[in-house]
Amino acid sequence: MNCPDCYSILSTKAVKYPVDAIVVHKCNVCDGIWIAGTSLKRLLTSEPSAPSYEKIVEIINQKNHLSGTKNCPSCENKKLHVLKIRGVELDYCESCNGMYFDKGELEGVIPKLKSEGFKYDDAGMGTYWVCEVITWVLVGIFSG
Numbered sequence: 001m002n003c004p005d006c007y008s009i010l011s012t013k014a015v016k017y018p019v020d021a022i023v024v025h026k027c028n029v030c031d032g033i034w035i036a037g038t039s040l041k042r043l044l045t046s047e048p049s050a051p052s053y054e055k056i057v058e059i060i061n062q063k064n065h066l067s068g069t070k071n072c073p074s075c076e077n078k079k080l081h082v083l084k085i086r087g088v089e090l091d092y093c094e095s096c097n098g099m100y101f102d103k104g105e106l107e108g109v110i111p112k113l114k115s116e117g118f119k120y121d122d123a124g125m126g127t128y129w130v131c132e133v134i135t136w137v138l139v140g141i142f143s144g
C-alpha cells in the first residue's frame with residue numbers, strides 16, 4: 001500500500017482502541033495517515049462524543065467534491081476526492097470511505113501536534129495516539 005502523497009510504502013499498524021482492533025497506515029516519509037472506512041467506522045463507534053460515521057458520510061455527500069490527483073491506497077484506480085469542510089481539506093475515497101490526512105491538515109486542526117511531533121512508534125502506544133488524533137480531528141471538523 002502506497003502513500004497517496006509521496007508514493008512511499010505505508011507502514012501498517014493495528015491497535016486496540018479501546019477494545020476493537022483499529023488499523024491505521026502511516027507514511028514514515030511525509031507523516032501522512034491513511035485510515036480505511038471500516039477502521040474509521042470502528043474508531044468513531046468507540047468514542048461516544050464523536051460524530052457518528054453515518055453522520056460524517058451524510059455531511060460528506062452534501063459537499064462539493066473535487067476530483068483530486070491522489071490515488072486511493074486501498075482501491076485500484078480510484079482517485080481521492082477533495083472536500084473542504086470548515087477550512088480543512090479532506091482527502092476522501094467515495095468507494096471505500098477511507099480518509100487520508102496529511103501532516104499539515106492534522107496540525108491545522110490540532111496545532112499542538114506541531115510542537116509535540118508525531119509520537120508514532122512500534123510500541124503500540126504511538127498507534128493509539130494516532131487514533132486519538134484522528135478522532136479529535138473528526139470531532140473538530142464534523143461536530144456541531
Ligand SMILES: [Zn+2]
Pocket residue numbers: 003004005006007008027028029030031032
Ligand atoms: Zn508519504
Ligand SMILES: [Zn+2]
Pocket residue numbers: 072073074075078093094095096097098
Ligand atoms: Zn478507496
